[in-house]
Amino acid sequence: xxxxxxxxxxxxxxxxxxxxxxxxxxxxxxxxxxxxxxxxxxxxxxxxxxxxxxxxxxxxxxxxxxxxxxxxxxxxxxxxxxxxxxxxxxxxxxxxxxxxxxxxxxxxxxxxxxxxxxxxxxxxxxxxx
Numbered sequence: 001x002x003x004x005x006x007x008x009x010x011x012x013x014x015x016x017x018x019x020x021x022x023x024x025x026x027x028x029x030x031x032x033x034x035x036x037x038x039x040x041x042x043x044x045x046x047x048x049x050x051x052x053x054x055x056x057x058x059x060x061x062x063x064x065x066x067x068x069x070x071x072x073x074x075x076x077x078x079x080x081x082x083x084x085x086x087x088x089x090x091x092x093x094x095x096x097x098x099x100x101x102x103x104x105x106x107x108x109x110x111x112x113x114x115x116x117x118x119x120x121x122x123x124x125x126x127x128x129x
Contacts, residue, residue, distance in 0.1 A: 001110035002030050002128065003037040003077075005101045006045040008113040010055060013068055023113045026128045036074045039083075039104040041097050043076070083107050090124060 004012065004027075011019040012027055030036045043065055049055035057064045069076055077083075079100055087096070087103035094102065098116065102125050105112040111126040112119065120127045 001035045001037065001108060002026050003039065003101065003105035003108065003110055003112050004042075005039075005112060005114040005116065005119070006042040006049075006097070007115055009038060009042055009068075010046070010049075011115075013064075018115070020115070020129050022128055023115075026111070026113055031071070031073055034073060035110075036071075037077050037104060037108055037110065038069075038074065039101045040076055040078045041100045045097055077104050077108065079104075094118060094122075 008019065008023060012023070027036065043061070046055065046065060047061045050057060050061045059067075065076075068074060083100060083103045086107055087099035090099040090102060098119060101114075102112060102119060102122075105125045111128050113128045114120060115129050119125070120129060
C-alpha cells in the first residue's frame, strides 16, 4: 500500500516525466494487486490548482478525479478524526495539506510517494521518490 501526495498524483495521471522511476515502479507494483491511497485533501488541492490556472485538465476537476478513482486498487481516503488529530501533532513547518497527507499515510501504514523535500527529509513517514 502507498499513498500519493497531490503532486505525485497529478504527475502520474498527466504522464509527466517529473515522476521519478522509483515512484513509477511503486505505483506499478500497487496497481498489480496492491492499493493506492489518495487523501481527500488532494481533491481540494486539485480544484484549487485548476481554479488558479496552474493545472489544466481536459474535464472538470471532479470528473477527472472520479475517472481516476475507478481504477482497481485506488481509494480516496476521507479525512477522519484520527487522521486530523495525527496531522495536528506534526510540526507546522509542513502546510496543513502536507500534514493531512502525511497523516493519511501514517494512519493507513504505507509509504508516501512525494517529491516534497521537507516531507522526504523528515522522519514522519517512509517516502518514495
